[in-house]
């Protein structure tokens with residue numbers, strides 16, 4: 001089960017400060033959305049509106065066409081996983097999982113047990129005694145096993161080591177094939193997670209920069225790799241986002257579409273053309289927006 005999200009001219013103010021400024025966007029049902037933005041861009045503010053933790057100052061936040069705020073039927077369709085403060089949480093991990101299974105209508109306990117094993121989560125420990133990475137794994141177990149039609153992970157990986165993050169990413173992809181839902185993944189680990197995204201949403205200083213399919217975004221640039229002197233000659237009059245050199249081999253990320261003629265020229269020169277890195281595009285687009 002998956003649901004769509006629509007923001008219609010949404011503004012969120014904290015006193016006079018506008019954390020979100022007239023944001024309108026649609027998140028498609030059944031897609032994995034990567035939400036990226038600099039620190040303080042407004043990602044958590046946006047997500048807390050979708051999860052109905054807050055009400056917008058103006059504008060509408062709709063889940064499958066109906067307002068989500070104070071709407072229990074829509075609110076139970078949204079799972080919002082974020083970096084909770086568990087300092088005072090003395091219940092055991094298994095108790096929190098059992099509680100979630102009661103109030104989440106699509107919760108799958110068999111899947112939760114599978115995830116507990118995958119993350120080696122010590123469910124008999126009090127939650128405040130779990131390591132930071134284990135607390136994150138607990139949040140991820142609850143978020144994934146809830147199978148909420150809209151599942152939001154707001155930097156849910158904090159404290160997780162690389163193997164645990166890898167398990168998290170693989171489980172998202174595997175479960176999405178079998179039980180499609182709408183995921184929103186807010187992250188600063190852009191280069192690590194970009195392969196998960198069907199669509200990319202970038203916000204900057206409270207404003208929407210773009211909301212596009214990943215392939216369309218990737219086509220906005222390219223990577224050019226080959227002998228350093230040839231790469232330099234080929235990219236001389238192009239907008240360069242990033243360059244790396246190892247010995248005589250250079251790789252340059254360029255901004256701008258390469259037409260067929262240019263691609264043939266690169267081929268003739270023995271240069272390899274690949275996709276542009278989302279991380280480099282993101283840095284460029286947010287600098288441009290500023």
Ligand SMILES: Nc1ncnc2c1ncn2[C@@H]1O[C@H](COP(=O)(O)OP(=O)(O)OP(=O)(O)O)[C@@H](O)[C@H]1O
Pocket residue numbers: 014017019037038039040041042043044045046
């Ligand atoms: N409760 C609040 N009161 C006042 N200002 C707030 C509040 N919550 C957020 N803000 C401000 O709103 C802006 C957006 O914050 P938000 O947490 O949404 O950003 P973010 O993109 O999630 O950032 P980060 O990547 O650093 O977590 C920031 O300038 C922040 O200081």
